[in-house]
Amino acid sequence: MLVLARKRDQSIMIGDEVEVIVVDVHGDQVKLGITAPRQIPVHRKEVYEEIQRENIRAAAETKHDKLSVLGDLFKSKKK
Amino acid sequence: MRIKTKPLGEIEVAKESIIEVKEGIIGFPGLNRYILLNSEGGGPFEWFQSVDRVDLAFVVISPCEFRPDYTLDVSKSELESIGLKDPSEAVILAIVVIPDDPSMMTANLQGPIVINPKTKQARQMISNNPQYTVRHNILQEMQALADSDKAERGGNKLC
Numbered sequence: 001m002l003v004l005a006r007k008r009d010q011s012i013m014i015g016d017e018v019e020v021i022v023v024d025v026h027g028d029q030v031k032l033g034i035t036a037p038r039q040i041p042v043h044r045k046e047v048y049e050e051i052q053r054e055n056i057r058a059a060a061e062t063k064h065d066k067l068s069v070l071g072d073l074f075k076s077k078k079k
Numbered sequence: 080m081r082i083k084t085k086p087l088g089e090i091e092v093a094k095e096s097i098i099e100v101k102e103g104i105i106g107f108p109g110l111n112r113y114i115l116l117n118s119e120g121g122g123p124f125e126w127f128q129s130v131d132r133v134d135l136a137f138v139v140i141s142p143c144e145f146r147p148d149y150t151l152d153v154s155k156s157e158l159e160s161i162g163l164k165d166p167s168e169a170v171i172l173a174i175v176v177i178p179d180d181p182s183m184m185t186a187n188l189q190g191p192i193v194i195n196p197k198t199k200q201a202r203q204m205i206s207n208n209p210q211y212t213v214r215h216n217i218l219q220e221m222q223a224l225a226d227s228d229k230a231e232r233g234g235n236k237l238c
Contacts (some may be wrong), residue, residue, distance in 0.1 A: 038156035041102060043205050051190035052106035053203065054213040058137050059107070064181040065086065066136045067121030070138065073182055074122045077221040 084128045086118055097130060098194060100201045110135065113201070115172075127172060127192065139172040142188055145220045151193065151237060152208040160195065161200040163230065166237055170194040173203040176214070185214040192232035 004012060012023045017037050024031040034042050066069070083089050098113045112130035123144040129135035142149035151166035163169055171193055173186040188211035194201040 005199045024107045033090075038160040039101065041157070041202075041205070047189070047205055048105065050213055051187065051203070054176065054187050054190070055104055055106045055137075055174060055203075056142055056189070058176045059135055063179055064177050065138075067086070067118045067124045068128070069136070070121030070175075070177070070184065071120045073123070073184075073218060074144075077218050077225070 080115065082128075083133040084114075084116060084126070085134055086126050086128070087116060094233070095199070098199050100192075100203070102202060104137070104192070105204050107135065115139075124175070125172075125187050126220075134227045135191070137176040138177060139192065140175055140186060140205050141218070142171060142173050142186065142191065145186070146215070147187065147238045148189065149222075149238055150208065151191070151204075153204045154204050154207070157202065157204050157216065160194075161195045161202050162198050163193075163195050168195070168197075169237075170196045171237070173215075175217070182218055186217050187213045188215050188216050189213050 006012065006022045008022050008025050011019055013019055018040065019035040021033040021035075022030060023033045036042055081089055081091055092114055096114060098115065100111050100113055102108075103110055103138055104113075107129075110129050110131050112221055114128050114130055116126040116128050116136075117124075118126070123140050125139050126139040127139045149171070151169060151171060153166075158164065158166065158169070171191050173188055173191050175184055175186050177184045189206050190203055190213060191206065193204050
């Protein structure tokens, strides 16, 4: 891992197209601005990891993989 | 073309119906082609089946089925990455987790799969709306909806 110290308003380039700027520093919070091409998703790590975990749970083997079971449960609530 | 699927075995699908997820579903990089399948009696539930890996198929449902007030709160540039100008043009699917007790099934409203129906490009996007989490109990939400009589649609014409 590369560790760089930056002050407010200083910037880091990752490749040619990604830039990370220190927008503000306030106490123990750093506000970062990120410029990246639109195909590159940029998100808080913990949110990303939570979604990844949930996706993996969803993809795992389940006792109930007949959509009709789910369809019936849904219909019963739909009244 | 013929593809092997988890729920339906080997089937014939039209090449044009293949959905391209360029960045892959989060946690499953390198798997970029998916197809939407339904099966008998599944109601609003469908399979989001990987074309490249037989055993990878997600159960999905449109959030509108149980949250008619659902809004897609993602950045303009995320929408543009699949050629969309407005959320109302999108087809949105939430990935469902089915536990041992299927009545406790949950849908991920925070990380929906967003599809451009015209170009068949898709992406799993992360919502900026703090209301949505990765686990919404579908049946409970439907019950809450029925109890509150709130069947109005969302303001952004999504549902």
